[in-house]
Amino acid sequence: MSQAVISSMGMVSAIGNSCSDALKALKEGRSGIEPLRFLQTAHCEFPVGEVKMSNEQMCSLLGIPQDAVTTRTSLMGMLAVKEALQEIDLQEKGKRIALISGTTVGGMDKSEQYYLDFLSNDNRNAYISTHDCGACSEMIADYFGIFTFVNSISTACSSAANAILLGAELIKSGRVDMVVAGGSECLTKFHLNGFNTLMILDKEPCRPFDASRAGLNLGEGAAYVVIESAESADKRGIEPLCVLKGYGNACDAYHQTASSPDGNGAFLAMKQALANAKLQPEDIDYINAHGTGTQNNDLSEGRAIERVFGDNIPPISSTKSFTGHTTSAAGGVEAVISILALRENFIPLNLNFSKSMPELSFTPSVDMETKKPLTNILSNSFGFGGNDTSLIFSKL
């Protein structure tokens, strides 16, 4: 069976409109979490990781008319996919290329704005059809016009990670030549309010794995990786960025919106990813944690990490302290950050950490220096309903 490699990537997030901007922010320790600028909501007390562009600016960058029917999720997705594809010859005939995109919010930004029109008049009909997850992926696909298979995954905050997992499976099955996989999710009043009703939003910058953590900061963004077989990359004469060495998907099967105390789903997802990659826990050099900054997640994930890694816990950080929790896009955003770390050999910081959690044996990383070169990175993405997925990115 062929190895799945990642040959390029693209990202827009609170820490920049490209992968290189994000790298700079990560190395400078500069967070993108700031007061609200673009989302129109009564809850401006919550800091967020917004993409620092209006929809109009994104349309201009993409060469799309300002009055075109789009959603913020699809615009961000187009920008990230465009960056991921920029060095690929798209004109190659007969190539089977898949787009697999994770989203949950989809076109909710327009639905919440125009819902009363939807119900009472014909003024905004075009946006009814852009509400669902599939519409978002198809708008992205149609911008490029090269995709022979389009699929959308919606497993809440692990959506993009599951998209990458499926992408690898499709490549290994030989059914497609190339996969663009990841996710996109814009901020909406709908889920900002939803998370607020669950009382898991922090009015201060989030503090993952800190004893004083008091919730998450929502973020938005889009991130995609290009997956192909090692042979395909070789044939194109390019050196891949890394290997997608392993992955695991498990269900916590505990509660719709809370993780189990012992992090069973997280434990199983990490174990499976290691087995799938044929690696031992000690082979992992860095963990990019799900680390939302909520009481529940960080304790549950921390326990699961202790169960998998025992006394030998590698450096860990949650980069949600930079980007905010980009929900369905998080698996893509953190895949890109993990690959940047792997390539540039640094441990992304866990910002805002000051006091260790008494329940856990480890503290998150506050130092970018690595003791040894990074070879294997584990990235966790956990969603509502206990949809837990772990990915392992490895040097070639």
Next chain:
Amino acid sequence: MASNVYIKAVKQISAQQPLCEEWLEHPITYTEPYIGSVEPDYKLFFAPNEARRLGKILRRALLVSRQTMKETDIHNPEAIITGTGLGCIENTEFFLKDLVNEGEELLKPTYFMQSTHNTISSLIAIDAKCNGYNTTYSNKGISFECALLDAFLQMNGGKLHSALVGAYDEMTPDYFTLLKRAGYLGKEGLCFAGETSVGMMLVDNSPQTALCRVENVEICYGKPDWEYLKQCLNFESVDAVMTGLNGEAANDGIYNRECAKWFPQKPLLHYKHLFGESYTSPAFAVYASAICLSRQYIPQHLFAKPETAFKDREIKRILCYNSFENRNHSFIILSICGR
């Protein structure tokens, strides 16, 4: 060597009699544009209050899943994979309406907690205590096929030995109005807008007790590569084509044109007159075909043209062909199990 994939059991709740195959002999016909499901008596299956706490899509999904697991005696499938076009749209609407009408201060968490698409797959996993692979596809009119493809690939590759694959969509009066405005439902000639709840157990063994085999699943975006599909899926030896004919002129034109070209002489079957139109209604194509293959009988009313009906002839292979707005296409080959 690749493993074979079989459908061991399928259960449904729809506009037809629930949890049975009464539609074979006594199909219910409708003339209204929007029809809710014929609900089973939940009291027979759920503890008091259990069903009431759940939205209608969740209670249907839970019941067909439990029944499918019970019938196959597989209580802990290795995977739960769900397709849904709109997810828990009723709860989404409740939360959205409160947000739009009441503002951002007095919202309650319950509807939000059960509004995400993956609430369905998660609920089934929580109920059955399944820690295995769990995922949800939401991709308009091919959401179910994406779920089936995932299960098929993993089982074919030997990674999975059992998978509960489901297709669920609910409809609300308001959302029917919206999708009518958007030009998807309620069009002239179009069959009724329905709801989908289908659960099926896929296994890689025991063909002697399975309903049928899933030979292959192909999905494409844009124009299908027909020559490739013809060869790869062996159109020649197909006994009938289960189509998404739904009475609406533009939709049926596509099926009639493509089928005349690629499946000349093959009888065309349909199912949407029974189960209605919904994003995941193609799950009923697989359900009805699996039942016909296992019983070696296709009722007259499933033939799109009565004069093409046949009986007393072995039915070996059925192709389920779905074209969603001529943009997404899926091809599923079901065949009798090698006994």
